[in-house]
Amino acid sequence: MDRIRITGGAPLSGVIPISGAKNAALPLMAACLLTEGELKLENLPHLADTALMGEILANHGVALTMHGNGGGNGQHHGRVIGLSARNITNLVADYDLVRKMRASFLVLGPLLARFGQAKVSLPGGCAIGTRPVDLHLKAMEALGAQIELDSGYVLARAPHGLKGGVVTFPFVSVGATENILMAACLAKGESVIENAAQEPEIADLARCLQSMGGRIEGAGTSTIRVQGVAALHAATHAVLPDRIEAGTYAMAAGVTGGRIELLGVRAALLESLFEILGRAGMMVEETPTSVVVSRGPARHRPVDVVTAPFPGFPTDLQAQFMALMATAQGECAITETIFENRFMHVPELARMGAQIDVQGHVAHVHGIARLKGAQVMATDLRASVSLVLAGLGADGDTYVNRVYHLDRGFERLEEKLSACGAQIERLKG
Numbered sequence: 001m002d003r004i005r006i007t008g009g010a011p012l013s014g015v016i017p018i019s020g021a022k023n024a025a026l027p028l029m030a031a032c033l034l035t036e037g038e039l040k041l042e043n044l045p046h047l048a049d050t051a052l053m054g055e056i057l058a059n060h061g062v063a064l065t066m067h068g069n070g071g072g073n074g075q076h077h078g079r080v081i082g083l084s085a086r087n088i089t090n091l092v093a094d095y096d097l098v099r100k101m102r103a104s105f106l107v108l109g110p111l112l113a114r115f116g117q118a119k120v121s122l123p124g125g126c127a128i129g130t131r132p133v134d135l136h137l138k139a140m141e142a143l144g145a146q147i148e149l150d151s152g153y154v155l156a157r158a159p160h161g162l163k164g165g166v167v168t169f170p171f172v173s174v175g176a177t178e179n180i181l182m183a184a185c186l187a188k189g190e191s192v193i194e195n196a197a198q199e200p201e202i203a204d205l206a207r208c209l210q211s212m213g214g215r216i217e218g219a220g221t222s223t224i225r226v227q228g229v230a231a232l233h234a235a236t237h238a239v240l241p242d243r244i245e246a247g248t249y250a251m252a253a254g255v256t257g258g259r260i261e262l263l264g265v266r267a268a269l270l271e272s273l274f275e276i277l278g279r280a281g282m283m284v285e286e287t288p289t290s291v292v293v294s295r296g297p298a299r300h301r302p303v304d305v306v307t308a309p310f311p312g313f314p315t316d317l318q319a320q321f322m323a324l325m326a327t328a329q330g331e332c333a334i335t336e337t338i339f340e341n342r343f344m345h346v347p348e349l350a351r352m353g354a355q356i357d358v359q360g361h362v363a364h365v366h367g368i369a370r371l372k373g374a375q376v377m378a379t380d381l382r383a384s385v386s387l388v389l390a391g392l393g394a395d396g397d398t399y400v401n402r403v404y405h406l407d408r409g410f411e412r413l414e415e416k417l418s419a420c421g422a423q424i425e426r427l428k429g
Helices: 022-034 048-060 102-115 134-142 174-184 200-211 243-256 267-279 315-325 346-351 381-393 404-409 413-418
Strands: 003-007 013-017 038-044 063-068 079-084 117-121 146-150 153-157 166-168 190-194 215-217 223-227 235-238 259-263 283-286 290-294 331-335 355-359 362-366 375-377 397-401 423-427
Touching (some): 003 381, 013 413, 022 038, 022 079, 022 102, 022 174, 022 200, 048 063, 048 404, 102 117, 102 153, 102 174, 134 146, 134 153, 134 166, 134 174, 174 223, 200 235, 267 283, 267 290, 315 346, 315 381, 346 355, 346 375, 346 381, 381 397, 381 413
Parallel strands (some): 013 259, 038 235, 166 190, 375 397
Antiparallel strands (some): 003 423, 038 079, 117 153, 190 223, 259 290, 283 290, 331 362
16 A cells, blocks of 8 residues: 655745645536536546546446646646536446445436436545435425435435425535535526535536536525526536645645745635634735745744634645644644544644644644654545645654545645655555
């Protein structure tokens, strides 16, 4: 099994092009099931998760075509992939595929809306919380679907098509919002989604659906209105930049006391993080084409954070922020409100000398001057990259094991960090 070796201690300096967002790419790929026409996605990141979603879609009969590899002029701009769901041959999403990634459950809404039925296995993915799918299922029922559970599968039927209705989520769910948003595009009449997720990835999905002929208002707010149409058509859409990747590399500048230019990202995607980094003593400057994040030689200040749905502090950056705060000059509290099991990186950071005391859903971080390299084990996607960040700022060598988690969400991580002066390499297992 592969692992990554990092020799820490050097300030990073350079330019990192930000890839297309994984959390946007996966629902966008599923959206191809809504139309017979080809959906062409530009700036699609090359990740284990997008490859798996491609495999899941191919299992349904989707034809995938490479229109460009994203290279040119020494920079990467993401792949261009065409997805054609003209000849769907299978309405069953098998357990062997769906169990590997939770986002694969997003095929439910499009298949149900277009074909009137779907059979989808209950999903898997990172073990960071229960994250039940009942919100997805209740939303489909609100549009007239008949739902049954049988032997680990969801059987969804709408033999006469979905009908517009009101979906009110008891709490914010990004995945459930995406699933019902796609389904509502082909429902008869108006659908209203209340307490909808407001993440930029939701708005990006809506823009794609609109380019396919969907009639959507309010995406990016708590209330989304969808006027159903009879059919969607072919379209081309560019995946928005990955704000989680950008935030991760921004904190790499803080961990190492360096300067990194995040190419292709806008500050508006990460206002909550950049505001907190400013309070920690870091510099954040927006240019016409990038955001530049830097930290001088002085240690950064501790800042308390509480994770929250967008526009709050992202839970997907909590582990990385903890790695940054591990060497802050003082103490802070990091409160996790989204996932109940998302402190699994704490024992691994402790192996590097971090002083962190977890009490329920609050981690109290007591900053020390320097971490020390160690053997550590990745437990999930965001935890794994937090260990990479910690290693970049630590004395000596850090070995991060089980790096297949990283491949799920970070495109060419070693290459991008090496270009900024990091001593990092993948060791084949």
